[in-house]
Amino acid sequence: MDSVFQENTSTLAIRQTAPVVNLIYLCDCSGSMAGSRIATVNTALNKALAELIEFSDVYPKLKFQMAVLRFANTATWHIPPSPVEQLRYSPLVDTSGLTALGAAYDLLADYLIQVEEQASKLALPPLPPILILFSDGMPTDDVATALAKLAAQPLAQTSLRLAIGIGDQVDTAVLQAWIQAWQQKQPSVPKATKLAARQLAIAGSTLEVCELVSVFTAEAIGRLLTETQP
Amino acid sequence: MNQTVRYILKSIVHTHGLAFSRSQRLCNAYLADLMPDFPAERRQLVAAVADGLPHKLLLTQTSQQRKELALQFGQAHSIPAPQALAAAETWFYALKDLTRPQQAPSWLTLTTYLGGVLTGVVILLVGSAIAFYKKLDEPLPRQQASKQITLSLPQPALSKLTLHPFPTPLPSSVALPQPQPLAQAPMQAKPTVDSPFLLSLASPQWTKLDTLDTERESIQSVLLQTQPLASFETPVRLAKPEPEPELKLESNSKSEPKAKPKLEPITQPKPQPALKAVSVAAQPPSTRLSSPPEKPIKQATPSTPTQVTAKTKTTPTTSAANRTEIKPLFTKTAQAMQTLVEQVLRLRKKQADRAAVIQLLNLTGDTFYRQQLTELEQQIKQLQLRLDHLSGSYTMQVAKLCSSSPTGWQNGKLSNGERDNHKIQQWVLQDWKQCQGLSSQQIKQQLLTHYQILP
Numbered sequence: 001m002d003s004v005f006q007e008n009t010s011t012l013a014i015r016q017t018a019p020v021v022n023l024i025y026l027c028d029c030s031g032s033m034a035g036s037r038i039a040t041v042n043t044a045l046n047k048a049l050a051e052l053i054e055f056s057d058v059y060p061k062l063k064f065q066m067a068v069l070r071f072a073n074t075a076t077w078h079i080p081p082s083p084v085e086q087l088r089y090s091p092l093v094d095t096s097g098l099t100a101l102g103a104a105y106d107l108l109a110d111y112l113i114q115v116e117e118q119a120s121k122l123a124l125p126p127l128p129p130i131l132i133l134f135s136d137g138m139p140t141d142d143v144a145t146a147l148a149k150l151a152a153q154p155l156a157q158t159s160l161r162l163a164i165g166i167g168d169q170v171d172t173a174v175l176q177a178w179i180q181a182w183q184q185k186q187p188s189v190p191k192a193t194k195l196a197a198r199q200l201a202i203a204g205s206t207l208e209v210c211e212l213v214s215v216f217t218a219e220a221i222g223r224l225l226t227e228t229q230p
Numbered sequence: 231m232n233q234t235v236r237y238i239l240k241s242i243v244h245t246h247g248l249a250f251s252r253s254q255r256l257c258n259a260y261l262a263d264l265m266p267d268f269p270a271e272r273r274q275l276v277a278a279v280a281d282g283l284p285h286k287l288l289l290t291q292t293s294q295q296r297k298e299l300a301l302q303f304g305q306a307h308s309i310p311a312p313q314a315l316a317a318a319e320t321w322f323y324a325l326k327d328l329t330r331p332q333q334a335p336s337w338l339t340l341t342t343y344l345g346g347v348l349t350g351v352v353i354l355l356v357g358s359a360i361a362f363y364k365k366l367d368e369p370l371p372r373q374q375a376s377k378q379i380t381l382s383l384p385q386p387a388l389s390k391l392t393l394h395p396f397p398t399p400l401p402s403s404v405a406l407p408q409p410q411p412l413a414q415a416p417m418q419a420k421p422t423v424d425s426p427f428l429l430s431l432a433s434p435q436w437t438k439l440d441t442l443d444t445e446r447e448s449i450q451s452v453l454l455q456t457q458p459l460a461s462f463e464t465p466v467r468l469a470k471p472e473p474e475p476e477l478k479l480e481s482n483s484k485s486e487p488k489a490k491p492k493l494e495p496i497t498q499p500k501p502q503p504a505l506k507a508v509s510v511a512a513q514p515p516s517t518r519l520s521s522p523p524e525k526p527i528k529q530a531t532p533s534t535p536t537q538v539t540a541k542t543k544t545t546p547t548t549s550a551a552n553r554t555e556i557k558p559l560f561t562k563t564a565q566a567m568q569t570l571v572e573q574v575l576r577l578r579k580k581q582a583d584r585a586a587v588i589q590l591l592n593l594t595g596d597t598f599y600r601q602q603l604t605e606l607e608q609q610i611k612q613l614q615l616r617l618d619h620l621s622g623s624y625t626m627q628v629a630k631l632c633s634s635s636p637t638g639w640q641n642g643k644l645s646n647g648e649r650d651n652h653k654i655q656q657w658v659l660q661d662w663k664q665c666q667g668l669s670s671q672q673i674k675q676q677l678l679t680h681y682q683i684l685p
Contacts, residue, residue, distance in 0.1 A: 032262035098263045138259035169262060171255070 019127050020063045021224060022081060022115070023052065023217065024108065028135035028166075029072040029092055030099040037166045040206040041134045042091040044213045051214055052084040055221060062225075067111075071104035073097035081111070101139035101174070105146035112155040128158035130220045132213065133178055135163070137171035147177060160220040164212055165202040172202070235271045238264050240324040251284040251325065274317040277307045284321045296322060361598065559631045566624040573620055577613040580606055 025048070027041050049066060056064045066087055068079035078092060112129070119126040150156050163175035203209040242250055242260050250257060257279045261272040278284065283303050290296045296318055304314025584606045591599040 030263040031266050032259075034266050099259060136262070138255075138262050140256065140259045140263065169258075171259075 018061055018063045019124075020065055021127055021221060022065050022067070022129040023048070024067045024069060024081070024111075024129055024131050026104050026108065026131065026133045026135070027068060027070045027078065027092055028099060028101070028133075029070045029095045029097075030136075030138075030140075031072075031096050032099065032136050032138060032169075033166070034095040036206075037136065038092055038095045040166060040203070040209045042089075043206050044134075044210045046089045046091070047210050048213050048217055049084060049087060049089045051217060056084055059221075059225070068092075069104055069107060071100050074100055075103035075107045077107070098140040099135070099138055100141045101135065102141040102143045102146035105143065105150045109146070109150040109153055109156065112150075112153045116153070116155055126155060127224055128160060129155060130217065130224075131156075131159050131161045132216065133161070133163045133175065134166060134209075135175070136167045136169060137165050137174045138169070139171075139174055143174065143177070160223065162212070162216045162220075163201070164209055166209065170202055232268060232271060235265055235268050235275075236320050236323050239275065239320055240327075243324040244327070248285075248325075251279055251321070254280045271317075271320075274307075274309055274313055275320065277309065278303060278317050278321055281306060283318060284325055287318060287322045288325055559627065563624070563627040563631050566620065566627045570617070570620045570624050573613060573617050577610065577617060580610045580613060584610065 025045055027038075027045070029038065033041070045068060052064045052066055056062070064084045065081045066079065066084050067077065067081040070076055070078040070092055072095070079087065079090070108131070115126055115129075161179055163178050165172065165175050201208075201212050203212055239261075242264060246260070250260065254276055258272070258276045261275060265272055281303050283299060286299050287296055290299065297315065300315045300318030301311055303309070303318060304311050307314075309317070584603065587599050587603045587606060590596070591603055
């Protein structure tokens with residue numbers, strides 16, 4: 001099922017006439033996310049898309065792109081990076097298999113490399129991406145190697161990341177590694193007090209998850225506007 | 231514990247091996263993804279991994295030990311005993327097919343192994359003994375079944391066999407047969423013994439006997455069917471001489487012949503030129519040359535059998551003496567014929583067995599039947615050799631009988647010692663052919679008439 005939604009990321013056109021704000025959601029679709037958990041994720045993402053469309057109206061000089069990367073036995077793009085104005089959210093329905101979080105990190109790293117290459121051709125520095133991870137935190141593949149590869153990317157080092165653990169069996173160590181893996185190497189990243197305090201959140205209900213996603217997205221966009229001044 | 235949980239856990243263990251059961255985190259991740267609908271079971275199984283229960287279970291030998299381990303695990307993790315037992319059983323079910331760690335062989339294992347080896351050896355020995363001592367003469371049930379099919383075919387030649395155990399000597403009126411068919415027969419190739427009276431391997435006799443019926447399993451059955459002939463033979467073979475009353479002609483036989491093909495009535499011999507020639511040939515050359523043609527015939531043969539038979543013919547009182555002289559020859563001939571028939575029947579039985587074994591071998595291709603076939607062929611070969619000896623002996627007895635008969639001396643080649651083995655065979659074969667349509671009583675009558683032993 002993963003291959004059904006697979007997209008060739010090399011064809012993703014990033015024509016930046018205006019600064020692009022990339023919001024990438026990494027969604028755990030393993031068997032442990034079945035039921036209400038994946039429903040919570042779908043609700044939060046649908047709500048986030050609506051808010052991003054509102055943000056695009058508020059900030060017309062910015063171009064907001066949204067992408068959904070799902071991972072179970074493998075990692076694929078459920079929604080490739082696309083302008084939010086053209087998007088209609090399609091929910092994640094298939095939840096089965098293992099948790100290939102490392103594969104998702106690999107795919108994300110490849111995409112960030114591509115974005116950086118496109119930006120270098122346009123002589124326009126890309127904005128740091130906003131990365132949000134939904135998972136119950138129990139990967140079954142090699143996460144460390146893939147995380148090291150991702151952490152080696154400059155865009156990943158400047159990215160704004162949020163990890164939302166869903167459920168009561170969350171492996172916080174995995175989510176903590178996602179947040180703190182390369183913070184030591186990027187001291188220039190400002191520590192937003194409120195944002196930094198909530199980079200890692202454990203959500204038990206749909207409402208909590210939706211609130212976390214909304215708040216984090218808004219604060220991340222505000223931070224980008226403040227620091228980068230596009 | 232739920233059966234689905236057992237199957238899922240077993241599939242995970244078979245996919246990822248024992249390493250899966252060593253890491254609590256990995257176990258939890260896998261179980262969370264693959265059995266999200268069984269959180270309670272997953273917790274118990276993961277707790278068992280945290281306690282190292284799976285590997286402890288692999289080291290246990292009995293169910294009692296596993297039960298004790300499960301109870302200890304339940305107490306350590308505050309899990310009720312039934313659930314702890316179920317968790318332990320599920321883990322053991324998932325791990326039992328994997329390779330167990332090396333364990334010291336226990337006495338029970340060693341005893342079981344040795345018992346199995348001993349049982350196999352005993353079975354091999356018994357089977358070998360049965361195969362070795364099994365007599366090939368006794369056909370197998372499958373052989374019997376196949377044999378019944380073969381033997382159910384009509385074999386009309388049996389009656390012919392039982393009717394001519396005693397060949398009549400050549401009638402005096404019948405000319406000696408030409409050796410033409412005998413020369414074409416393959417039996418002339420090589421005689422098997424040095425005696426000139428012993429026949430070769432493939433003789434006309436054998437060719438004739440080969441068409442005999444095989445439905446009779448033994449010579450006893452043959453003799454029972456030829457009861458009149460047996461009653462005729464018995465006084466001849468007896469050591470007690472009771473010749474006259476027993477050897478009377480039984481003309482009131484129920485089985486009268488319908489036809490006598492090519493059998494001419496035996497007539498008394500008449501003086502013929504051939505007699506002279508034979509007598510002359512029996513004389514020394516000097517005698518033949520010096521004496522006139524008429525006298526030496528009577529003077530030169532006082533001690534020869536032809537002279538005795540001539541006296542018998544001329545003197546009525548010599549009939550009893552002649553009969554007494556012929557009786558041992560007649561007895562020996564009958565015995566030789568009886569032995570010959572017995573061996574022929576044995577050979578036919580072996581040939582039927584061989585046909586059955588060949589069918590079984592074609593059906594099964596079993597090595598056992600191949601060995602049986604080889605042994606049967608060896609036995610058949612030996613029987614054929616034996617038959618050559620016996621037929622030769624029988625031919626010699628017949629020749630002696632013919633030479634002692636009042637008409638046999640007229641057959642110069644028989645009485646003069648020019649006994650050609652193949653010709654004798656041909657004569658005997660012709661006798662048999664002549665006797666085919668006759669009953670035993672008729673043969674008996676002809677014999678008695680021919681040898682002049684009728685009262």
